[in-house]
Amino acid sequence: MPEKPPYLRIADVLRQRIADQEWTVGDRLPSRAQIAEECGVGENVVRRAQELLISQGVLEGRAGSGTYVAEPRRRVRMVRSSAREQQPGGSPFRADMLALGKQGHWESHTEAKVPAPAEIAVRLGIGEGDLCVRTVYEFLAEGCPVQLSTSWEPYELTAGTLVVLPEGGPHAGVGVVNRMAAIGITVSHAVEQPEPRHASAEEASLLGIQKGALVTHIRRTYYSDQGRPVETADIVIPAALCEVVYEIPVSRS
Numbered sequence: 001m002p003e004k005p006p007y008l009r010i011a012d013v014l015r016q017r018i019a020d021q022e023w024t025v026g027d028r029l030p031s032r033a034q035i036a037e038e039c040g041v042g043e044n045v046v047r048r049a050q051e052l053l054i055s056q057g058v059l060e061g062r063a064g065s066g067t068y069v070a071e072p073r074r075r076v077r078m079v080r081s082s083a084r085e086q087q088p089g090g091s092p093f094r095a096d097m098l099a100l101g102k103q104g105h106w107e108s109h110t111e112a113k114v115p116a117p118a119e120i121a122v123r124l125g126i127g128e129g130d131l132c133v134r135t136v137y138e139f140l141a142e143g144c145p146v147q148l149s150t151s152w153e154p155y156e157l158t159a160g161t162l163v164v165l166p167e168g169g170p171h172a173g174v175g176v177v178n179r180m181a182a183i184g185i186t187v188s189h190a191v192e193q194p195e196p197r198h199a200s201a202e203e204a205s206l207l208g209i210q211k212g213a214l215v216t217h218i219r220r221t222y223y224s225d226q227g228r229p230v231e232t233a234d235i236v237i238p239a240a241l242c243e244v245v246y247e248i249p250v251s252r253s
Contacts, residue, residue, distance in 0.1 A: 006041050007048035013039060014053060018069055029059070029067045055196070055214045055239035063210050070240070076100065076146050078237060080192060080218075081247035091175060093139055093147070102141045108167045110135040113155055120152045123221050123232040131155035135166045138206060145207050146242055151176075151233040158183065176222050176231045188225040194218045194244065199236070207238050214239040 053059040060070040097104025114134040121128040139147035158164040163179040204211040218235040
């Protein structure tokens with residue numbers, strides 16, 4: 001078996017020291033420099049190990065204070081699955097929350113005719129400044145924020161239809177796939193690009209986490225069966241509170 005990367009080895013060491021109750025809930029860990037010296041590695045290795053354990057809910061980072069042993073908690077599971085998106089009239093988020101015995105809902109704010117920024121224009125295959133419908137979401141589990149999302153749709157695609165407002169009209173809240181189906185557009189697939197990063201001050205405030213805490217940022221784009229992008233979104237999920245799981249359908253030939 002290949003040797004583990006150094007940061008995973010250090011993460012195991014820290015996890016074991018917590019399991020052995022060398023450090024207990026609420027204890028502050030020694031400095032990165034001290035741990036690095038004890039373990040014979042660089043401080044960047046310790047930093048990566050601690051960030052991994054923070055994302056898993058084992059540790060908690062406090063800005064300007066240090067790293068502490070976190071209170072054990074069950075992270076909310078976010079399932080990313082094409083099958084869930086095709087549930088008629090259903091919400092994948094509410095399904096996830098129901099599976100955990102939680103009530104899930106969201107708050108949203110929509111603006112029509114918003115000029116597309118350069119990056120969004122590229123993702124939607126439209127011109128920079130072309131009009132879009134932008135909807136900002138805050139998803140909550142039992143009233144606690146667990147996910148943020150900013151969605152963009154080309155205005156020309158839905159203008160004059162009953163689905164122009166994602167959270168308004170007879171098809172409100174049923175998701176992109178079902179809304180587009182209502183106007184004769186078949187969504188064939190989505191592309192998601194997840195990456196870890198640190199929360200901005202605004203994101204941290206909305207999610208109730210420390211500024212700079214680890215989040216999973218997912219860039220998602222839905223495509224029609226004609227290959228046209230019909231919606232793109234930036235989804236932000238706090239790593240310490242939620243785990244992201246991908247469910248991949250497998251079919252026999």
